[in-house]
Amino acid sequence: MINKIEVSLELHKDQPTKACLTPIYLRVSINDIETTEINTGIVIKATQWNSQAQCIRGRSEITKLQNIQLLKIKSEVLTNLITNQFSNQPTDNKTNYNISTEQKKERFSVVLESFMEQVKKRSGEGLKITTDTYKNKVNMSVVLSNFISGNNDMTINEINPRWAKRFFDWLLFEKNYSPSYVCNIRVFLKELTKYCFDKELLDDDPLHNLNYRIKQNKKEIVYSDLEQINIIKNFKWKHPNWIKAADLYIFSCYTGLCYSDAMKFDPNLDILTDADGLKWISMSRIKSKVNFKTPLLPEAVAVLSKNNNALPKMTLVNYNKVLRRMSAEIHLPIVLSSHKARKSFAMLITDEYNMPIEAAALMMGHTDTRTTASHYVKINRRKQSEAFGKELNRLVTN
Numbered sequence: 596m597i598n599k600i601e602v603s604l605e606l607h608k609d610q611p612t613k614a615c616l617t618p619i620y621l622r623v624s625i626n627d628i629e630t631t632e633i634n635t636g637i638v639i640k641a642t643q644w645n646s647q648a649q650c651i652r653g654r655s656e657i658t659k660l661q662n663i664q665l666l667k668i669k670s671e672v673l674t675n676l677i678t679n680q681f682s683n684q685p686t687d688n689k690t691n692y693n694i695s696t697e698q699k700k701e702r703f704s705v706v707l708e709s710f711m712e713q714v715k716k717r718s719g720e721g722l723k724i725t726t727d728t729y730k731n732k733v734n735m736s737v738v739l740s741n742f743i744s745g746n747n748d749m750t751i752n753e754i755n756p757r758w759a760k761r762f763f764d765w766l767l768f769e770k771n772y773s774p775s776y777v778c779n780i781r782v783f784l785k786e787l788t789k790y791c792f793d794k795e796l797l798d799d800d801p802l803h804n805l806n807y808r809i810k811q812n813k814k815e816i817v818y819s820d821l822e823q824i825n826i827i828k829n830f831k832w833k834h835p836n837w838i839k840a841a842d843l844y845i846f847s848c849y850t851g852l853c854y855s856d857a858m859k860f861d862p863n864l865d866i867l868t869d870a871d872g873l874k875w876i877s878m879s880r881i882k883s884k885v886n887f888k889t890p891l892l893p894e895a896v897a898v899l900s901k902n903n904n905a906l907p908k909m910t911l912v913n914y915n916k917v918l919r920r921m922s923a924e925i926h927l928p929i930v931l932s933s934h935k936a937r938k939s940f941a942m943l944i945t946d947e948y949n950m951p952i953e954a955a956a957l958m959m960g961h962t963d964t965r966t967t968a969s970h971y972v973k974i975n976r977r978k979q980s981e982a983f984g985k986e987l988n989r990l991v992t993n
Contacts, residue, residue, distance in 0.1 A: 600625055600676060602669050604649045608641060612795060617641045621668060623676070635668050637661050638795050657709040703749045704740065710790050711736050735783045738766070751791050755801045759784060763807050781807055816971065817929050818938040821947060824848050828894070830925055837924075839907035840917040842898050846906060847936035848943065849895040851959045854911050854933040855881045862904050866891060880960040887960035941971035 601624040606617045616638035623631050639661070643652050650662045714732050742762055743749050763781065766772040772780075785802045792800040819827070828845050832838045847857055859881060867877045867888075874891040899905065909917075911933065918931035929935070941959060944950040950958075956967040 600673070602672060604635075604665060604669070605646070606639075606641060606644050612638055612793075615640075616794070617644070619644075619665065621672060623672060625676075633668075633672065635665060636795075637664060655709055655712060656705045660705065703743055703751050703753070706751050706791060706796060707736055707739065707787065710787050713790070731779070732783060735780045738770075738772075738780065739784070751788075751796055754788060754797075756805055759802055759805055760807060777807075781805070816938060816942075818935055818942045819848065819927075819929065819931070820939075821943065823927055823929070824939065824943075826925055826927070827921070827931075832921075836909070836913070836917050837921055839909055840914055840921060842902060842907055843909065843914065844918065844931065844933075844936050846895050846898040847933070848939045849892045849898075850876055851889055851937055851940035851944075852876070852878075853880075853882070853937050854914065857906060858908065860906055862899055862906075883960060883962070885960045885962055887958060889958040938971050941967060945972050 601622075603622050603624075604619055605622055607620050608617055610618055612618070617640070619635045619637045619639065621633040621635055623633065639651055643658075645652050650665065651658050711733065714729060739762075742765060759781075762784075763777050766777050766780065767774070785805060788797065788800050788802045791797045824845065827841055830841070832841055843857060846852070847854075850857075852860060856878060860876070860878065865876055865878050867875050869875060874896070875888050876891055877886070877888045879886050915932055918933065921927075922929065922931045937959070941955055944958065945952065945955050952964050952968055952972060955972065956962075956964045959967060959971070961967050
C-alpha cells in the first residue's frame with residue numbers, strides 16, 4: 596500500500612555530457628524507499644541549479660521554458676503513479692522518461708535569443724569574439740529573424756539542409772545580399788545548430804555537413820600601373836596626412852607589404868643584406884605566419900630615407916579614407932585602397948620585371964601560386980601578343 600510519495604529533482608554530476616553539461620533527474624520514492632530515477636532530458640550547467648528551490652536559475656525565455664517542462668514532468672509522473680501506470684516497471688534501476696513531442700520542441704526564436712545571449716557574454720569577456728564580430732552576428736541574427744518572422748511557431752527541429760538552402764536563396768535572389776555575406780551567415784547558422792546540439796536541444800547537428808556552393812563571377816583585378824604610381828610619387832601633396840599616405844602606398848607598391856605587415860616592419864630588424872650586397876626584406880606575415888623575402892627596390896629605399904629610415908604610422912581607416920580623397924584629387928581612373936598597393940606590386944614584378952608567378956608568390960608570402968594568379972596577377976594582353984608575335988617570326992625565319 597502506498598502511504599507516502601516523494602518526487603524530487605536533482606543533478607547527476609557524475610554523468611556530464613560531451614559539452615560538460617549536467618543532466619537533471621527526477622527521483623521518485625514510495626514509502627521512503629527509492630524506487631526509480633527518471634531522466635528528464637534537460638541538461639544545464641551545474642552552477643545554474645538551485646537545489647533548494649528545485650529549479651534552474653535565470654530569467655531568459657529558455658530557462659523559463661525548461662522550468663515549466665520540469666513542473667510538467669513532475670505532475671505527469673505523479674499522475675501516472677496514482678493511476679498505477681508505474682506498477683509494471685522495475686524499481687531498482689534507472690529509466691528514461693520520454694518527454695512528449697510538444698515538450699521537446701523549442702521555438703526557433705527563443706533558441707536564437709539564448710544563443711545571442713551567450714555570444715554577447717563571450718564578447719564582453721573578450722573570449723574569441725571582438726566587438727565588431729559581435730555586431731556582425733547581431734546583424735545576422737536580425738536577418739535570420741526576418742526570414743522566420745512569417746512562421747512564429749517554427750521550432751529548431753525544422754532546421755535541415757533543405758530549409759537552409761531556401762534561406763540562402765532568399766538572401767541571394769530576393770534580398771540581393773552578396774555571396775560573401777551569405778557565406779558568413781552560413782557559418783553563423785552552423786554555429787547556432789552546433790549550440791543546439793551541445794545543449795542537447797537537437798538529437799544531431801543537421802547542418803554539420805552542409806555544403807552550399809555559391810558561384811561567384813571572377814572579379815577584375817584592379818591595381819595601379821607604373822604611370823599611376825609615378826603620378827602619386829611625384830605629385831606635390833600639401834596635407835601632412837596625404838604625404839604619409841602617399842609614402843606608405845608607394846612603399847607597399849614596391850615591396851608588396853600589406854598594411855598590417857607594413858605597420859610591423861622595422862628597418863633595423865627586417866632588412867638583410869646578402870653576399871652580393873643586395874638588400875632584402877625578410878619577415879613573417881601576420882595573417883598566415885608564412886616567412887617571405889622580397890627585394891628592397893630603390894623606390895622603397897627612397898621612401899625610408901625620406902622618413903628617417905622609418906615608415907609613417909596611420910590607422911587603417913584613416914589610411915584608406917585619405918587614399919580615396921587622393922584618388923579624387925588627382926583624378927585617377929581607380930579608387931586607391933591599402934590592398935591595391937599589394938596588387939600593384941604583384942603586377943609590377945610580373946609585368947615590368949618579368950618575374951615568374953612562382954617567384955611572385957614567394958615574395959608575397961603565398962603558399963599557393965593559384966592565390967597569386969587568380970587574385971593578384973592580371974594577364975597583360977599586349978605583352979602576350981608581342982611575345983606571341985616574336986615567337987611566330989622566329990618560327991617563320993627558321
